[in-house]
Amino acid sequence: MEKKVKLTSKERSSSRGLEMAVQQLKALRLIFENIHDGACVTDAEGVITHFNRPYGRFLGVDPQAQIGRHITEVVENTRMHIVARTGKAEMNESQSIKGQNMLVQRIPIKENGRVVAVYGQVIFKDVKDVGKLAQKLSELESRVRLYQKELNSLRSTRYTFESIVGSSEPMTRLKSEALKAASTNLAVLIAGESGTGKELFAQSIHNASSRRDKPFIRLNCAAIPKDLLESELFGYDKGAFTGAKTAGKPGKFELAHTGSIFLDEIGDLPLEMQPKLLRALEEKEFERVGGNRMISSDFRLLAASNQNLEEMVAKGTFRSDLYYRLNVVPLHIPPLRERGRDVLLLADHILQQIVDGTPGREVTFTPAAEELLVRHNWPGNVRELNNVIERTLATCEGDRITPADLPFYLHRNQLAVSPEQHSLLKDVVAKAEKSAIVDALKIAEYNKVKAAEILGIHRTLLYKKISRYGISLIPG
Numbered sequence: 139m140e141k142k143v144k145l146t147s148k149e150r151s152s153s154r155g156l157e158m159a160v161q162q163l164k165a166l167r168l169i170f171e172n173i174h175d176g177a178c179v180t181d182a183e184g185v186i187t188h189f190n191r192p193y194g195r196f197l198g199v200d201p202q203a204q205i206g207r208h209i210t211e212v213v214e215n216t217r218m219h220i221v222a223r224t225g226k227a228e229m230n231e232s233q234s235i236k237g238q239n240m241l242v243q244r245i246p247i248k249e250n251g252r253v254v255a256v257y258g259q260v261i262f263k264d265v266k267d268v269g270k271l272a273q274k275l276s277e278l279e280s281r282v283r284l285y286q287k288e289l290n291s292l293r294s295t296r297y298t299f300e301s302i303v304g305s306s307e308p309m310t311r312l313k314s315e316a317l318k319a320a321s322t323n324l325a326v327l328i329a330g331e332s333g334t335g336k337e338l339f340a341q342s343i344h345n346a347s348s349r350r351d352k353p354f355i356r357l358n359c360a361a362i363p364k365d366l367l368e369s370e371l372f373g374y375d376k377g378a379f380t381g382a383k384t385a386g387k388p389g390k391f392e393l394a395h396t397g398s399i400f401l402d403e404i405g406d407l408p409l410e411m412q413p414k415l416l417r418a419l420e421e422k423e424f425e426r427v428g429g430n431r432m433i434s435s436d437f438r439l440l441a442a443s444n445q446n447l448e449e450m451v452a453k454g455t456f457r458s459d460l461y462y463r464l465n466v467v468p469l470h471i472p473p474l475r476e477r478g479r480d481v482l483l484l485a486d487h488i489l490q491q492i493v494d495g496t497p498g499r500e501v502t503f504t505p506a507a508e509e510l511l512v513r514h515n516w517p518g519n520v521r522e523l524n525n526v527i528e529r530t531l532a533t534c535e536g537d538r539i540t541p542a543d544l545p546f547y548l549h550r551n552q553l554a555v556s557p558e559q560h561s562l563l564k565d566v567v568a569k570a571e572k573s574a575i576v577d578a579l580k581i582a583e584y585n586k587v588k589a590a591e592i593l594g595i596h597r598t599l600l601y602k603k604i605s606r607y608g609i610s611l612i613p614g
Contacts, residue, residue, distance in 0.1 A: 171191055175259050176196050177190045179258070180209050180218050181255055183222070184209045189201040189202075189205060197236070215234055217244060221246050222253050222256045225253050227245045231244070240260050241260075277388070298342050304477060316339055316343055320342075320343045320344075324467050326466070326469060327464045328443075329443060329470045330444060330471030332518070334519045336442035339471065349397050353394055356400045360403035368411060372425065373391075373392050375427070375428040375429035376428075386429075395435045395437060396437075399437050402441075403443060404443045404464065416457065448461070474522075475515045493531070500537055501534065502537070507544060510549070542583070549581055568607070575593065586601070586604075
């Protein structure tokens with residue numbers, strides 16, 4: 139007969155503790171195996187310690203056979219071993235597994251501040267919904283990249299009303315009108331010749347508005363090929379056309395949500411695109427190219443054109459309904475020739491901006507040079523003035539810019555040529571040539587070398603022509 143062994147109270151307590159531990163371990167294993175999603179655990183070195191059956195079924199492998207293998211040998215594109223190294227959790231990340239975009243979690247498990255394991259979970263329940271979520275995530279990432287690009291561009295050319303140089307009566311009145319427009323959400327149409335600073339005013343209006351901290355999105359309608367303009371404005375969905383990004387791409391209107399969109403050279407918008415733009419402006423809704431989902435965007439429209447849109451409406455090359463939708467607040471920037479001595483303020487501003495990049499250099503205009511700048515009609519406006527200042531500084535050696543330092547065409551435009559009606563062509567040419575040489579000598583203060591440079595001829599040829607025409611070299 140077998141003799142029963144009596145256990146002490148301490149031994150009984152230890153036995154109960156062991157049974158509870160075993161039961162708890164079984165429960166944890168049961169829970170782990172019944173997680174519907176794929177789950178696995180690695181140690182701090184990336185070696186698999188646990189691998190549940192659902193994950194094995196999804197990958198088509200034996201779960202138990204994966205224990206002891208490195209995670210990179212089992213799961214493609216995994217980052218479990220990287221999380222083990224960084225100790226930073228990666229939540230709701232997109233990962234391609236077996237050709238599908240899956241949503242994954244990678245969570246470091248720490249003890250006393252040190253990573254001892256990493257828990258990974260792959261959510262493949264309702265794969266279609268997860269795929270949509272992953273696609274949405276990819277779209278958001280694409281949008282963030284575009285926002286960052288626009289933000290970097292905006293920071294490099296951030297204009298405000300303080301950036302607008304000019305104290306003439308037309309400019310003072312214009313700035314006052316633009317400032318009033320900035321306090322509204324109305325559409326603004328900025329008209330003006332090329333080079334007058336239409337984008338400068340558009341940015342200034344945006345930065346003085348309640349949307350100043352929101353995106354400022356720009357699009358030059360003349361710079362985008364006709365076939366791509368619709369996708370640039372409204373974006374496109376996956377597979378919309380050959381070469382389209384797999385995740386699609388948001389358009390300018392979508393990116394301008396809560397901010398402003400500036401459409402430059404709006405007069406170059408193709409006629410067939412105008413109804414689509416009108417609808418987007420009126421409804422604040424649109425569809426991406428190749429898409430079937432309406433997208434809403436709260437944007438403020440700023441547009442600009444160097445063409446006469448009223449004449450285009452009359453000719454039928456610009457829709458009247460779109461014109462009236464754009465022209466809610468009209469602003470007209472006067473050309474530089476109508477701004478009087480603003481030319482000198484701008485010239486000095488441009489000069490100082492360039493010179494500031496050269497430490498120790500100070501350059502000013504002589505009164506005669508200033509007068510020459512004021513008298514020129516500036517068909518290219520501020521852009522032309524900027525070009526002239528840059529060219530002059532590149533060749534000017536002193537600290538004073540004289541008329542002789544400025545481009546010769548500025549002088550030539552001041553010459554009043556009135557040949558006699560019955561003069562022979564040869565006489566007309568000779569008279570004009572002599573007059574040009576005399577003017578160049580005066581500008582160069584009778585320095586023949588500099589006069590030859592102004593005329594663009596060799597000094598030997600200049601000497602011959604001075605002799606031929608009997609030109610006096612004595613000022614007077």
